[in-house]
Amino acid sequence: MKKTVIVIVGPTAVGKTNLSIEVAKQFNGEIISGDSMQVYKTMDIGTAKVTPVEMQGIPHYLIDQIEPNEAYSVADFKEDVQKYIHEISERGKLPIIVGGSGLYIQGALYNYHFSDKQRDESITKRLEEQLEKHGISPLYEYLQEVDPAQAEKIHPNNHRRVIRALEIYETTGKKMSEIEATQTKESPYHIIFIGLEMERKLLYEQINHRVDLMMEAGLLAEVKRLYELGLKDCQSMKAIGYKEFIPYFEGFQELEEAIELLKRNSRRYAKRQYTWFKNKMDITWYSMNPDEKIENYKKILKDIEGILKKI
Structure with missing residues (x-):
């Protein structure tokens, strides 16, 4: 029940x-x-x-x-x-x-x-520093390269989600789009x-x-x-x-x-x-x-x- x-x-x-x-x-x-x-x-x-x-x-x-x-x-x-x-x-x-x-x-x-892996703050910090120095364009292009399906779902202005998707990729080696695709569609x-x-x-x-x-x-x-x-x-x-x-x-x-x-x-x-x-x-x-x-x-x-x- x-x-x-x-x-x-x-x-x-x-x-x-x-x-x-x-x-x-x-x-x-x-x-x-x-x-x-x-x-x-x-x-x-x-x-x-x-x-x-x-x-x-x-x-x-x-x-x-x-x-x-x-x-x-x-x-x-x-x-x-x-x-x-x-x-x-x-x-x-x-x-x-x-x-x-x-x-x-x-x-x-x-x-x-x-993922069982904890967030890697060093990766997050590095990506945030890149954002501050060079803007979102290089990071978004990087996301388009490693995970084009996820890049299509995220607007470049949503810096937090762009960084999160890249952090997941660099931490786990898995694409965020692939992780999301395996999730169940039915709730318990x-x-x-x-x-x-x-x-x-x-x-x-x-x-x-x-x-x-x-x-x-x-x-x-x-x-x-x-x-x-x-x-x-x-x-x-x-x-x-x-x-x-x-x-x-x-x-x-x-x-x-x-x-x-x-x-x-x-x-x-x-x-x-x-x-x-x-x-x-x-x-x-x-x-x-x-x-x-x-x-x-x-x-x-x-x-x-x-x-x-x-x-």
């Missing part, structure tokens, strides 16, 4: 956290964070981590598990998510994943097999996908406002503390919300520029999230208009109830 999992996805700042609490209260659920950055302790404001008050007594998992100087891979995430799905289901509760990180969620839900879970979307102009206004609220809540001090601990080269500090302030701390940028860069990167990330989920998963999408929040929630809860009755 497949375990049932509800998965709530969508771009940043669209309202996933609030909906997840309502779904958990209605259907006796417990929540697993699908945001791979919320696993880090003390990185609260920049990751938009749910607060104890917002939780309303609903148990949350995969939050505050490791220190900011520790690495956390997609394979680690998969193992943790599957463990929590099992434990929550065994207690007679309904697991609800809220995210976030598209590849991570897909890998966990479809039981992808990841019965998944109810709920996608939240919002008119772009309105979403971007929400994102900009959220960044302003983060700054008021002390984001700068949060990032500065991590920077002063010497963590600027750690995986955790490469996240949006943190990396944008490093040039400011090092005297290369004004604070206002860093804030605007954070807003821009957050908007672009939201667009990438939306596109990724649209292309990769079979999701039922709901338009979220803040003026119709109650009506939106009622429809989603009713639809979930109907699906659960059929399982």
Whole structure:
């Protein structure tokens, strides 16, 4: 018997956290964070981590598990998510994943097999230095040479994915396209996908406002503390919300520029999230208009109830 999992996805700042609490209260659920950055302790404001008050007594998992100087891979995430799905289901509760990180969620839900080899930070650093010195073109041409099928799937502007594909090739000797082709298309879970979307102009206004609220809540001090601990080269500090302030701390940028860069990167990330989920998963999408929040929630809860009755 497949375990049932509800998965709530969508771009940043669209309202996933609030909906997840309502779904958990209605259907006796417990929540697993699908945001791979919320696993880090003390990185609260920049990751938009749910607060104890917002939780309303609903148990949350995969939050505050490791220190900011520790690495956390997609394979680690998969193992943790599957463990929590099992434990929550065994207690007679309904697991609800809220995210976030598209590849991570897909890998966990479809039981992808990841390489046992750890990330080679020296290779990543070398590729990042090449990017900084020579731009993306030579790296993208290299990817086209060693893994043309994967290069077709990745836009040259997506520097992180280009570097990741090359890192996998250099670390394992395998093409990322070949690894992806061997992955299973069927999930061991019965998944109810709920996608939240919002008119772009309105979403971007929400994102900009959220960044302003983060700054008021002390984001700068949060990032500065991590920077002063010497963590600027750690995986955790490469996240949006943190990396944008490093040039400011090092005297290369004004604070206002860093804030605007954070807003821009957050908007672009939201667009990438939306596109990724649209292309990769079979999701039922709901338009979220803040003026119709109650009506939106009622429809989603009713639809979930109907699906659960059929399982």
